[in-house]
Amino acid sequence: MDLAFLNAVYANGGPYVCAYLDTSRTAEEPDRETARRSRRVCEALVDQGADAATVAAVAGVVGCDREIAGRHGQAIVAVRGRVVLAEELPVPPARDEAAFTALPDLMPLVVQFAPGIRYVAATVHCLPLPYAEPADELEVACQAGVWPGSAVAPGDCHLMRGPAVSWLDGAGQEAADGIAALACSTDAEAIVLAGIAWVRNVLADNLDGRWRKRTVTCDGDGYPAPRGRALMEEELAAAFEGRLRSADRARVDLFQARRTGRHGAVEGLSDAVAALQRSQAGTLLLNVPVGFPVELRVGVPVLRTGPPEADPGPYGALGFCAGPAGAAVIRAAVRTGAELIVVPRDQLPLTDGLGALLRYAGPERAPHPHGPAVG
Structure with a gap:
């Protein structure tokens, strides 16, 4: 893992405010729960001697970037009234923590971003047309990411559609070429395919040899992804379990x-x-x-x-x-x-x-x- 993205944290020296919070949206009233956690963290920072401007900067970014479904967390580092890092965490911390300190503890953050595998996920499913048979239209959804950080910071989802009858007459090759192009442009080292079994097999067969060797197929669909989550998150977790770049x-x-x-x-x-x-x-x-x-x-x-x-x-x-x-x-x-x-x-x-x-x-x-x- 390249740690250069953390250089800005240390650029101006401390003292620092460093906070880890559970910002999951699984509670009955998630916004109220996040606000309660934010208040408790800010009170703890004030008790430790943090200045008001820096505490206010932290409070201003807790859970406010975008709505992410399910369980997740947030890491925030601020110094002298300015937030220098705010990252979504795929897994919430075991407990909310906040420290006013000479050096921020970024170990919990970097551990959650490992192993940092670049990938393309693609899944195919039926897209029924009005007054037609359910399998008349097929849609391929694909998305590039870096696992596991992209679980809560997904990239754009690209969609390709076409009639099922044309899948064996060129449409499958066109979709495979689109997936391979996305993998090349993002320097991916793995393609993970899911969805309808016979269609994903056609996709795999139409990939060139370089990508076919890096392709993993799995059951499930994973589409559509919940709000703010990566496409095929469960399938990716299974495919990359215990794996390194x-x-x-x-x-x-x-x-x-x-x-x-x-x-x-x-x-x-x-x-x-x-x-x-x-x-x-x-x-x-x-x-x-x-x-x-x-x-x-x-x-x-x-x-x-x-x-x-x-x-x-x-x-x-x-x-x-x-x-x-x-x-x-x-x-x-x-x-x-x-x-x-x-x-x-x-x-x-x-x-x-x-x-x-x-x-x-x-x-x-x-x-x-x-x-x-x-x-």
């Missing part, structure tokens, strides 16, 4: 080979942090569920409500005193341009749940006598 799978294999040879890879929180300090970590590997064993000690002054200190560079403020290690690790990865791969623990158990592929040869172990520290 192909590039990430190659990096995981490389990490395992280097780990065996004890060169070019490190493992454990202390050694991974040391590699980040040297800007040596090219790719971080992170186990889920996340469970770092310790907090990360850093050389940052105690949080003040006055003007923030000037940012001392990539390493001088990678975390905050007695704070979560995950917050510091993610910031360090963003600031040093390291990519992130989230790997289920049962696929690749890592010491402390963290490992790193190194960009260049050099010292790969830097023991910390009092535990990991940055600053």
Whole structure:
């Protein structure tokens, strides 16, 4: 996963307001429930010393972007009266959280966006015409996305229609070409087909060899999608369960080979942090569920409500005193341009749940006598 989209969060320094909320629309009165959660979060931030302008900025974006059906959440980061990040989360947080802090904890956000597989979903269904047989007209709906983030941030849904009688006489090829063109333009690595079995089989047969090898067919229809949700969400979840991007799978294999040879890879929180300090970590590997064993000690002054200190560079403020290690690790990865791969623990158990592929040869172990520290 490329973490460059988080650069703007750290651009101006803190202190930050960081909030995670359940904005699901499953309650009897969802708008009232969201407003109640927003008030509680804002009250907690005021109690922690956050300024009124920043609290108001957070309140202004809670649940207001668009209406999304079902269960979901929202992550918000704001600083000095301005929201610098507001992202929809496919899964709501276990509980609403809000912190006024020197460093925002973005670990829960990035974990939800992994593995980040680019795909095209296509499903075919009958479109009855007036006074005609139900199967006289067929419609193909297709949509590109990046799984699983696009579950609650879907792209445009493209529709292609045609008579069923012409499906074997060119219409199937035309639809397959349209799906392949969308996959090419979005750099997709998978096509997922659903809907009427014989029609999706025609689609698969009409894809060229490059895409046929990357195609997954599944039962179900998935159309129409609920408001604000991705097309074929359940089918996509089943197709991508436990799967990594192909590039990430190659990096995981490389990490395992280097780990065996004890060169070019490190493992454990202390050694991974040391590699980040040297800007040596090219790719971080992170186990889920996340469970770092310790907090990360850093050389940052105690949080003040006055003007923030000037940012001392990539390493001088990678975390905050007695704070979560995950917050510091993610910031360090963003600031040093390291990519992130989230790997289920049962696929690749890592010491402390963290490992790193190194960009260049050099010292790969830097023991910390009092535990990991940055600053």
